[in-house]
Amino acid sequence: MNGEKFSGLAVAAAVMLLVALPLLYSATGNGLFHKPPKPELVLPVGGDGKCVEPTDFMRSNHMKLLVHARDRIVRGGELLPKYHIEGCKNCHVKRAEFCDRCHGYAGVRPDCFECHNLP
Amino acid sequence: MSEMDRRGFVKAGLAVLAGTALGNGITLFQARAEDGQDKAKTRWGLVIDANKCGEKCSECVNACRTENNVPLFGDPRYDGHWIRKATITPENVEGGKSTSLPLLCNHCEHPPCKHVCPTAATFVRHDGIVLIDKHRCIGCRYCMVACPYKARTFVFKNSEAWPNPDVPKRSKGVVEKCTFCAHRLDKGQTPACVEACTKSGEGAMIFGNLNDPQSEIHRYIKENAPHGLREDFGLKPKVLYKGV
C-alpha cells in the first residue's frame, strides 16, 4: 500500500515537473536561460510610412485581420484591398527583413508564404 | 485601438475563433462591397465552339499555366491540369471526324465536389463560380473521386516554379482546379484562357454573364443551343460546348 502511494506521488511529481518546465523556462527567460536578441526589423519603405492600422495594433493583431479578411475575400468574393495579404508587399518589400525576423523571434511558422508571394 | 473599440475587437476575435462572420455592429471593414446588388445576379458561364478550336492550338492551356502557376513536374501522374486539350473521335465509325476541345471545371450549378467536401472548403461563390478555399482544404481527395469531369488535381509535391508572382501558388497536400480566374474577374478582366483564345485568333471561347440578356454569351446560346457535357447527370454545368 505504501509502495503504491509512493509510486503514485512520484508519477504525479514527474508530471507536474514536466508541465512546469516550459513555464519556468518562459518565466525566467529574461536571465536564467538564453535570451534571444530582439529582432531588428527593417521598416517599410514607400507608402506614407503608415500601415493600414496603428503599429501597436498591427503588431499583435495582423494575423487576425488577415485571417478574417481571407475568409471574406475568398469565400465572400469581396474586394478588400486594404487587408489583402498581397497588399503587404507594397510597403514591406523584403519579407526576410521584416516578417521572417519577427516570426522567428516569436517562434511561429505561418504557412501563408507557401503560396503567397511576398518576396 | 483606433478604428475598433476594445469590445468590438474581442467580438472579432471570438468570431474569428468560431469561424463565423462578424456581426453587423462591427466596423472593421468598410461596408460590404458597393456593387453587392448585381453581384448576386451574375452567373458566369463559358461557351466553347469546338468547330473553331484548332487541333494544334494549346494557347488556353499555356495561358492558364502562366497565369495561375499550375504546376508542371514533367511527370504525367502528378502534373496539375486546370484546363487541358482533348481530342475526341467517334467510336462507331471507321475514320470518323475527330474534334479538338479544351476540358476544364464545368462550374456546375449542383457540384458533386461541393456536396462531398467534408469541411465545405469547396463552395459556390455568389457569382456561381465553384471555388476551393485552399486554406480550409484538408486534402482528403473525396472531391476528385466525385467529379465526373476529372477537373481536379491534387498537389502531390511542392513546385518551385512561380511564373506569375502576383497570384498565389499551392503548397502540397491540397486539391486545386480552375477558378474561372476569379481574381481577374474581380478586376474586370476575362479569364486568361479566354483572353488567349481570342488573341490567338481562334475565337472559340465566349465568356460572359449567363443571366444578362444583353451579353454575347446569352445571344450565342439562344441562337446556337450549345449543351453541357454529360447533361444526363443533372449537374447543370456552366461550361457549354457547341459541335460536340
Place this chain on the structure above:
Amino acid sequence: MKKIRYVALEGTSGGYIALLGALGALSLCGFWAAWTMFQNGHHVTGMTNSVPWGFPIVVAIYLVGLSAGSLVISALSSVFGKDDFKPFSRIAALLAALLLIGALMSIILDWGRPERIMVPFFHMNPRSMFSLNGMLYSAYVAICFVYLWAMFKENEKLVKRLGLLAVFWAVLVHSGTGAIFGFVGARELYHSPLLPPSFIAAALSSGTALMILVLYLTFKWAGKTLDENLLKQLGGHLTIFLVVVAYLILVENLTRSYWPANYAAQDFLLFSGNKYSLIFWVGMVGCGIVFPMMILFGSSARPLARTLFASALVVAGVLAERYIIVIPGQVLPVDIFPGMKVVSDFQDGVIAEYSVSSAEAIYGLGIVSFVFFLYAVALKFFELMPETEPSKREDA
C-alpha cells in the same frame, strides 16, 4: 449462471514482451511512413491524379468492417442473450473501439494536410458522407468505451441498453461507410445502392473471422483454456454471414452486368484477366467466400482447425474485397464523352495504373500493428480476460 471473474494479464513473460516489441516496432515503421508522406507529399504513394484514393483508404474501410464484427460478438451475450459468449464480451468490445481508432488514424494520416485536423471540427458540411462518418465513427468509439465501462461496472441493465445502442450505431457506421462509395454517381463501379448493406455483411463476416483468430491466439498465448465449441459456433455464424455476402455481391454484379452500358466496366472487372479481375476472383470470391465455405461445410473432421483456417482466409479475402471496392472504380476512366474515344495529356479515356507503393504498404501494416499493440497493452492493464483454469501451456 456462474458469475465470471475477469482478470488482467500478468504480462511479464518474454513472449509477451517480444510481441509488444515487434508490434511497437511495426507501428513505428507505420508512423515513419505517414511522416514520409506528410513531408514529401503524396507522390511517395502509388496514388496519382487519376487514382486519388489508395491503400490507406482500403485499410481504413477494412478496419471499420472488422470493428463491427467484433462488436456484434460482444453483443451476443449482452443483447442477444447468448450467455455462453459472455467471457468474450469485454475483449470484443475493446477490439471494436481500437479497430475503429485505427480506421480513423488511417484516414486522417492519409490527408494531404493532416495538421489541419481541427478544421473539420469548426467547419462541416452535413451533406458530405465523410463529415457524417466522422461524427458516426467518433461517437461509435465513445459508445464502445462507455459500453466497456458499463461491463466493468457489472451493470447488466446498462450493458444491455448500451449494447443495443452500439449494435444500432454499428449499422449506421457501416451503412455510412458504404455510402461514401455507393453515393458517388460519377463512377460506374461505385454507384450502387447495395454498397451499404453489402458493407455490413462483409463487416460481419470479416469481423467474426478476425474475432475467432484473435480469441484463439489470445487465449492460447495467455495460457488460458478456451471452450472450443464456442469458436465452432462462431464458425457457424460465419457461414451464414458468408452466404449473405455472396448473395449481395452476386446481385450487385448481375445488376450491373445486365445493362449494356456497363459491359465495358464489368468486362474490365470480371473477365479482363488483369490484376483486378485476379483479385476479384481469387482474393474476394475465392479466399473471401468460396474456399472458406468449402472448408466449413466440406467435412466434419478436425472442426477447430477448419474454423481457424477458414477464418484466416476470410480475413484476407475481405481485404481483397475492400481493395476491389476502392481501386477499380477509380482506375476506370470517367466517361465524359459516351461513345467517343478520348485522347489527352491527362490520361482521359485511359485505364489508369495503380500499385501499392512500399510507403503505403508499411503505412497499412503499421496502423494494423498499432491497433494490436494497444490491444496487447490493454490486456495487461485492464481486467478483460475471463479467469479460467490454467491450461498446460504457460508461455504467456
